[in-house]
Amino acid sequence: MGSSGNGGKASSSENLFINGIHKETPKDNSLKGQYNDLKNNYEQIFIEAAESIRKELDTIKPENACANCSNKNCNVEKKDIFAPYPASGCKLRDWQMQALTYLTGDYRQKLKAEYKAIMDKKSEYECNKCGACCKLAVSEYSYEQLKQRAMRGDKYSSDFVSVFVPIASEEAAKSVNPEYFELLNILVQDDKIYYYHCPKVDGNLCSIYEQRPDICKDFPHNPLKLLPKECSFNEWKNSVSHHAMLLKAKVDIINFYKQKLG
Ligand code: SF4
Ligand code: SF4
Numbered sequence: 001m002g003s004s005g006n007g008g009k010a011s012s013s014e015n016l017f018i019n020g021i022h023k024e025t026p027k028d029n030s031l032k033g034q035y036n037d038l039k040n041n042y043e044q045i046f047i048e049a050a051e052s053i054r055k056e057l058d059t060i061k062p063e064n065a066c067a068n069c070s071n072k073n074c075n076v077e078k079k080d081i082f083a084p085y086p087a088s089g090c091k092l093r094d095w096q097m098q099a100l101t102y103l104t105g106d107y108r109q110k111l112k113a114e115y116k117a118i119m120d121k122k123s124e125y126e127c128n129k130c131g132a133c134c135k136l137a138v139s140e141y142s143y144e145q146l147k148q149r150a151m152r153g154d155k156y157s158s159d160f161v162s163v164f165v166p167i168a169s170e171e172a173a174k175s176v177n178p179e180y181f182e183l184l185n186i187l188v189q190d191d192k193i194y195y196y197h198c199p200k201v202d203g204n205l206c207s208i209y210e211q212r213p214d215i216c217k218d219f220p221h222n223p224l225k226l227l228p229k230e231c232s233f234n235e236w237k238n239s240v241s242h243h244a245m246l247l248k249a250k251v252d253i254i255n256f257y258k259q260k261l262g
Helices: 031-058 091-124 145-150 157-164 170-176 179-189 234-261
Strands: 137-139 194-197
Touching: 031 091, 031 145, 031 234, 145 157, 170 179, 170 194
Parallel strands: none
Antiparallel strands: 137 194
16 A cells, blocks of 8 residues: 555554664565564664764763862762763753753754655655555554544544454464565564454455545555565665664664653
8 A cells, every 4th residue: 555555554653763874775675684684783773873872962062061160079980971960060960951952852853854754755666556565454453442542533543444354363364475474473572463454455456546544545654664575665665774773763762861861
């Protein structure tokens, strides 16, 4: 189901953000390749993101902050961003607060703009109408839970239950797309997932194409989501995945800063 497309979709609306550097497109486009790329690269990308943020905060760190300090109770030795500076009268404590304001304000807005650019780039690619995302969709929620969420006003759940119905068994879901099924299960590990299909798919095509809901038009919704190997949006995903993972790492790191400094 892509922007021009046809198919279904998967779990709920996760949001990931990213930052700048555009690295080489992964060479392995298989499902296993996608999985290994996410799994193996994230740790290194997280380190890259942490270092980038640390360097950025160093640019606003006051020089010689302790030169004329009259605070007699300070015994901080390693004067980094997470040190336990005195709550008042300390320029480095002021720096911590300034850093927190920056990360949760302008910096986060910058990451959101980068994420939007990644999603906008999806429009350069077209759905090939393979129908794979219509025939096997997954959600972390059961059908009942989705209906309850829809009644509480969750648009994604409402759209989802308007087109998808549960697949009768895991065996039936596996038979639809065995490779995709196996890797989804590896990715979710011990978490429960539920399988769905859309009865509106006719062969590989959407029988209500002009009336298909937004979740169909907008698929895929997330550059880090595992896609069926048939999906033509894998090319988009592969071209942005490093950037997307970097954004996700930066968002996670900002949340860590909020916990430590807030
Ligand atoms: S309505 Fe069904 S068949 Fe049509 S695009 Fe959406 S999931 Fe696919
Ligand atoms: S899996 Fe991708 S290419 Fe196939 S119908 Fe869905 S969006 Fe289109």
